[in-house]
Amino acid sequence: MNAHDTLVLFADLQPEIVARSRTTAPDALAASAGILAEVGAILGLPLLFSVVPEGSKPPVLIPQLAGYARADRVFPRMTATPWLDPAIVAAIEETGRRTIVVAGFATEVVTLHAARGAVAAGYRAIVPVDANGGMSAATEAAALRRIEQAGGETSAVVSVATELAPDFAAAPGAAVFAALQKLRLA
Template identity: 40%
Template sequence: MQIVFADLQDSIVALSGTNSPATIRRSSGVLGQVTQTLNIPFTVSVAPRPGGPGVIAELPDASAFVRDGPCCWDDQPWCAAIAAHARRTLVICGVTSEIVVLHTALDALAAGYDVIVPVDASGGLSERTENAALRQIEKAGGTVTSVAGLVTGMVRDFTTPTGRNVITALHHLAG
């Protein structure tokens, strides 16, 4: 498994009409903490913005891949980074669900990857349009879930040191 943080930039997260920016930040931050606790590879893909990427502070530190279009798969260096990890499951989150999440998920599915979209770490333009995008992803074979559902499927024992770190991270979802 690897995590794809897409367009989680201050100026773009603020545009979400479905999840509040605070929810997206918290949920993405929890995913970021879990990547570090479980040594899960991740990438950060961003849209070009005046003044630089402006990635939200809740994400783990990483160099961002700046792409020209609405889909991460259109960026060859990003594709090479994904392929280098040789992990066939991508967890894709970002803003907006109808653009970067949708197109990246559909292209990943077409390329033979399994795709999971945690809805609380993503945001859409409107409920109607986001729901349409999520239905498209599911119809193509992707899974739509939550950060809590995803993470508790990976770590089932919260009494171990790793499990305690994960459950502590999950408590941040409550705000």
């Protein structure tokens, strides 16, 4: 994995939605996603945010992501997959990057379709399981198998970060290492 060829897609990581996670505790999911965003910012990765409406309220990101979300990088959608939204597809294509790290809830819906859609479009898709949450262990496991069968990869935030910045003695690896120290690995 190369930091100059990687972007991060955060999908549906909104407080009321993340609260439904049954596989990754909501606070752990939010913390891992926040560390992934921090690492992405340190490395200069494009950070894109796909959100869905929650009732009649406008979408709001979890606090751990809010500080990383520029208005022009937040994309509301009404579909199960970001790949049906022309604005986010254009934003992905505009980066020129070919590796997409997907973080979101629910693994069985948006993460599955985002990762499989990325692979179908010729991208490398990586799903750090600790920055994703599912509706149940059984259904999430099925979704992760489908992602891998399609050619996507599963990983962890710490693995993604250390592959992107493996030298902890020099910048930017030292800053990435410091960010990772905030993760509670279970």
